[in-house]
Amino acid sequence: MAVAVVTGAAGFIGSSLSTRLLDEGIRVRGIDNFDPYYDRKLKERNLRPLLARDTFEFREGDLGEIDLNRLLQGAEWVFHQAARAGVRRSWGADFSAYVKANVLATQRLLEALREHPVERVIFASSSSVYGEGPGGPATEDAPCQPISPYGVTKLAGEKLVAAYRECYGLPTISLRYFTVYGPGQRPDMAFHRFVRAILEGRGLEVFGDGRQTRDFTFIADAVSANLLAARNGVPGGVYNIGGGSPASVLDVIHTLEAIIGRGAEVCFLPAEAGDPRATSADTAKARDELGFQPTVSLEEGLRQMTGWMSQLLQDPSFGNRH
Numbered sequence: 624m625a626v627a628v629v630t631g632a633a634g635f636i637g638s639s640l641s642t643r644l645l646d647e648g649i650r651v652r653g654i655d656n657f658d659p660y661y662d663r664k665l666k667e668r669n670l671r672p673l674l675a676r677d678t679f680e681f682r683e684g685d686l687g688e689i690d691l692n693r694l695l696q697g698a699e700w701v702f703h704q705a706a707r708a709g710v711r712r713s714w715g716a717d718f719s720a721y722v723k724a725n726v727l728a729t730q731r732l733l734e735a736l737r738e739h740p741v742e743r744v745i746f747a748s749s750s751s752v753y754g755e756g757p758g759g760p761a762t763e764d765a766p767c768q769p770i771s772p773y774g775v776t777k778l779a780g781e782k783l784v785a786a787y788r789e790c791y792g793l794p795t796i797s798l799r800y801f802t803v804y805g806p807g808q809r810p811d812m813a814f815h816r817f818v819r820a821i822l823e824g825r826g827l828e829v830f831g832d833g834r835q836t837r838d839f840t841f842i843a844d845a846v847s848a849n850l851l852a853a854r855n856g857v858p859g860g861v862y863n864i865g866g867g868s869p870a871s872v873l874d875v876i877h878t879l880e881a882i883i884g885r886g887a888e889v890c891f892l893p894a895e896a897g898d899p900r901a902t903s904a905d906t907a908k909a910r911d912e913l914g915f916q917p918t919v920s921l922e923e924g925l926r927q928m929t930g931w932m933s934q935l936l937q938d939p940s941f942g943n944r945h
């Protein structure tokens with residue numbers, strides 16, 4: 624049975640990816656350090672169904688410290704999802720945590736991979752490497768000019784991955800995710816905050832005027848992109864992974880009001896530094912080389928996310944917490 628290593632396996636994307644891999648008959652070795660960026664209980668909740676499966680093995684540990692030889696032993700695929708995510712908190716004193724998780728830990732993993740030949744290494748990159756972007760759908764060769772410290776660290780990760788590919792032949796691929804959402808989304812992300820506030824009958828906060836647009840990507844589509852990249856991706860390749868239907872933040876709030884059947888009271892806050900005005904992915908390369916095709920519409924994805932959040936709020940560990 625093939626073995627896949629998933630770093631950041633307790634996180635939003637890593638846990639969902641682990642589930643899909645197990646469903647496809649692949650043995651998964653997950654690693655996560657429960658970075659304190661958000662509530663550990665949410666990550667433990669993500670992990671619970673995985674731990675019940677006998678083809679899932681989990682280690683708590685930091686990629687910057689653990690014995691990577693043990694982690695990588697016999698692995699065919701490595702999905703490197705672990706990172707300190709989130710644009711807003713990457714300014715100021717927290718930046719060192721971003722460098723440690725996103726740059727130093729990535730370099731340490733790549734160094735260890737020199738001794739462990741694997742079929743593919745998939746690196747979770749981000750649309751934030753583009754910064755403000757080209758003003759229309761970005762192709763992968765658009766200039767990378769990140770406007771947040773987070774984006775700088777993700778671009779550094781991509782460049783490291785490319786350097787180890789170039790000099791040591793590591794079969795690396797970078798996927799540039801465009802705003803991923805759906806069940807399990809991180810609590811700092813907008814949809815998580817919006818769905819929760821509307822369900823709880825509280826006002827919600829929007830950074831900026833709400834007219835900023837994003838190419839929102841449903842979690843199942845982001846997960847599919849990882850499997851397609853492992854199977855079909857060209858080593859050295861960089862691929863945009865976007866949902867295919869950009870929408871504004873206000874559009875999303877209106878859709879949520881319709882789904883939940885309740886109006887939202889919106890409080891507008893100043894736009895945050897580092898948040899681009901618009902992101903939009905040209906996914907032709909992922910379609911042509913990987914066979915990637917997003918399948919879940921924004922409305923359907925928001926319905927699934929609302930269902931998940933309703934369940935989360937019924938969980939006594941989360942219902943009364945924020």
Ligand SMILES: NC(=O)c1ccc[n+]([C@@H]2O[C@H](COP(=O)([O-])OP(=O)(O)OC[C@H]3O[C@@H](n4cnc5c(N)ncnc54)[C@H](O)[C@@H]3O)[C@@H](O)[C@H]2O)c1
Pocket residue numbers: 630631632633634635636637654655656657658659660666684685686687703704705706707708709723724728747748749750777799800801802803804809
């Ligand atoms: N969610 C999005 O919209 C989005 C968009 C673009 C890129 N990404 C990238 O996708 C990946 C997953 O993002 P997510 O939203 O699931 O975030 P997440 O925070 O839910 O998951 C990341 C996980 O990595 C773990 N981790 C961090 N540093 C670690 C270390 N040194 N050792 C071991 N584990 C460590 C964290 O504890 C966390 O559980 C990240 O690389 C992120 O930069 C996410």
